Amino acid sequence: MLTHEREITEPVDLCLPDGRLNPAAVGWTRRPLHRADLRGWGRRKRWEYWGIVTPSHIIGLVASSLDYAGVHGVYVLDRASRAEVSHDAVVPLARGARFPAVSGAGAARVEGGGVRVEIDQEPGGTRLRAYAPDLTLDLEIPLPEGHESLGVVVPWGPRRFQYTVKDVGRPVHGRLVLGGAEHEVGEGAFAVLDHGRGKWPYSVVWNWAAGHAPGLSVQLGGKWTDGTGSTENALFVDGRLHKIGAELEWVYDRSDWLKPWRIAGDGVEVEFTPFHEKISRTELGVVGSETHQCFGHFGGRVRAGDGSWVTLDGLTGWAEEARQRW
Numbered sequence: 001m002l003t004h005e006r007e008i009t010e011p012v013d014l015c016l017p018d019g020r021l022n023p024a025a026v027g028w029t030r031r032p033l034h035r036a037d038l039r040g041w042g043r044r045k046r047w048e049y050w051g052i053v054t055p056s057h058i059i060g061l062v063a064s065s066l067d068y069a070g071v072h073g074v075y076v077l078d079r080a081s082r083a084e085v086s087h088d089a090v091v092p093l094a095r096g097a098r099f100p101a102v103s104g105a106g107a108a109r110v111e112g113g114g115v116r117v118e119i120d121q122e123p124g125g126t127r128l129r130a131y132a133p134d135l136t137l138d139l140e141i142p143l144p145e146g147h148e149s150l151g152v153v154v155p156w157g158p159r160r161f162q163y164t165v166k167d168v169g170r171p172v173h174g175r176l177v178l179g180g181a182e183h184e185v186g187e188g189a190f191a192v193l194d195h196g197r198g199k200w201p202y203s204v205v206w207n208w209a210a211g212h213a214p215g216l217s218v219q220l221g222g223k224w225t226d227g228t229g230s231t232e233n234a235l236f237v238d239g240r241l242h243k244i245g246a247e248l249e250w251v252y253d254r255s256d257w258l259k260p261w262r263i264a265g266d267g268v269e270v271e272f273t274p275f276h277e278k279i280s281r282t283e284l285g286v287v288g289s290e291t292h293q294c295f296g297h298f299g300g301r302v303r304a305g306d307g308s309w310v311t312l313d314g315l316t317g318w319a320e321e322a323r324q325r326w
Contacts, residue, residue, distance in 0.1 A: 089113025162198030211317030
């Protein structure tokens with residue numbers, strides 16, 4: 001394997017009884033094994049983000065609780081016309097938000113500002129439903145036999161830490177109804193999950209990239225994990241995870257986000273060519289966020305666990321920079 005990090009193979013609590021990080025939880029997994037028993041108030045962050053790529057549309061859905069607010073949204077990009085539809089909601093104190101403690105198990109529910117998101121998770125897969133003005137989304141996301149995802153605990157310290165699950169390349173089928181027109185989601189579509197639970201510093205910057213083609217997926221991250229001893233980098237070949245422990249260098253032009261990106265490190269030589277930029281900004285006084293998420297195509301190569309290089313030509317997905325004050 002291409003990582004120094006410890007693989008966790010048995011269920012584990014994320015926190016100690018006093019709410020601090022459980023040292024036994026630090027490591028990575030091939031399937032969700034952490035129970036996010038977060039305690040306290042004010043720095044806790046919980047979210048479920050699903051990104052869905054189809055031949056005709058790209059869909060983003062977020063349900064989150066930041067303690068002081070729930071930030072929820074549904075986004076749709078028409079890949080042919082580049083028309084965007086976006087519905088966002090901020091709910092004070094995240095009222096009514098409900099999240100399960102374990103990824104892939106239980107239900108998540110959020111509602112407010114005209115947006116409603118329902119996520120039901122069973123051992124065989126996830127049902128995802130979202131409702132917003134002139135928009136309905138109803139998707140089934142099966143969990144194939146033997147499919148692996150990357151779970152990682154990132155430790156900034158005993159009181160600041162994050163547990164993330166990145167699940168890339170899940171099959172998906174269902175329907176999107178937009179402005180009265182129904183669009184089938186199925187052949188050629190895939191889904192990506194970002195499940196997050198943790199206690200964060202006030203200010204942070206992260207990079208995230210995820211891409212997929214039949215039989216091959218890549219998951220890459222940076223900045224927010226630097227210096228922690230943990231990374232969120234992996235290659236998936238036919239659903240099997242190859243963990244990459246290298247910290248990565250991200251090179252991109254913040255004055256022109258649609259220029260090619262370069263992501264490099266030990267075992268990673270990746271190029272990303274965007275075709276569309278999505279900009280998200282939220283300002284709530286002393287807290288706020290700004291995200292530039294670029295959709296595009298991957299090239300280059302990543303080294304697998306046996307030392308062989310795997311080319312990424314043909315993968316579609318996104319790369320982003322997010323800056324948070326929260």
